[in-house]
Amino acid sequence: MRILTISGSLRAASTNTLLLEAIAELAPSSVTVIRSGSLDSLPHFSPERDVDPAPEAVTDLRTQLREADAVIICTPEYIHSMPGVLKNMLDWVASSGEFVHKPVGVLSAGPSDMGGSRAHTALSHTMEVLMAQQPEQASLIVPFVRQRMDADGRVTDPVLKQALQTVLSTLIDTVGKQTAQV
Numbered sequence: 686m687r688i689l690t691i692s693g694s695l696r697a698a699s700t701n702t703l704l705l706e707a708i709a710e711l712a713p714s715s716v717t718v719i720r721s722g723s724l725d726s727l728p729h730f731s732p733e734r735d736v737d738p739a740p741e742a743v744t745d746l747r748t749q750l751r752e753a754d755a756v757i758i759c760t761p762e763y764i765h766s767m768p769g770v771l772k773n774m775l776d777w778v779a780s781s782g783e784f785v786h787k788p789v790g791v792l793s794a795g796p797s798d799m800g801g802s803r804a805h806t807a808l809s810h811t812m813e814v815l816m817a818q819q820p821e822q823a824s825l826i827v828p829f830v831r832q833r834m835d836a837d838g839r840v841t842d843p844v845l846k847q848a849l850q851t852v853l854s855t856l857i858d859t860v861g862k863q864t865a866q867v
């Protein structure tokens with residue numbers, strides 16, 4: 686089983702990227718976790734650029750998404766929504782449809798008590814429009830994220846660790862059920 690992780694943050698020390706790394710460490714050996722390329726490599730979306738062949742970074746992204754059994758996106762909140770780089774990525778796959786029926790874990794994290802909840806709402810809504818499958822237990826908002834990690838960015842809070850484990854297990858179960866139906 687392949688799970689693709691996508692961080693909505695370009696920051697080298699991103700807490701959102703660190704949460705995805707924590708999930709990757711929890712993955713059993715039957716799961717291969719693939720980190721997406723940086724969203725920075727994608728050109729700005731325009732329908733006029735969405736032609737065949739698509740730009741190489743877009744083709745790579747679409748291939749990674751197609752090959753993934755499930756996807757986990759973890760995003761910070763910028764001005765009460767998801768960062769532009771993340772929305773740009775989602776714009777690129779609107780026409781190609783890689784998210785249709787794909788099980789997706791939607792996560793947000795932030796330093797305040799809000800945990801990026803408005804970005805979470807925006808992302809979840811966009812994923813709904815893209816017809817992704819969003820299992821409830823694979824959806825997570827992480828408030829006070831910096832206080833729940835040590836100085837090296839490792840998750841220290843057992844409650845958060847358990848919540849990340851639930852996200853992962855839920856996606857694995859969802860993919861398992863989908864596969865059994867085919």
Ligand SMILES: Cc1cc2nc3c(=O)[nH]c(=O)nc-3n(C[C@H](O)[C@H](O)[C@H](O)COP(=O)(O)O)c2cc1C
Nearest residue numbers: 694696699700701702761762763764765795796797
């Ligand atoms: C331009 C900008 C806008 C931001 N807007 C919000 C916001 O609306 N709400 C919020 O809770 N945090 C906001 N933040 C704080 C970030 O969400 C926060 O620093 C987050 O931890 C960054 O995620 P990262 O560590 O994964 O890079 C903003 C930060 C920047 C740089």
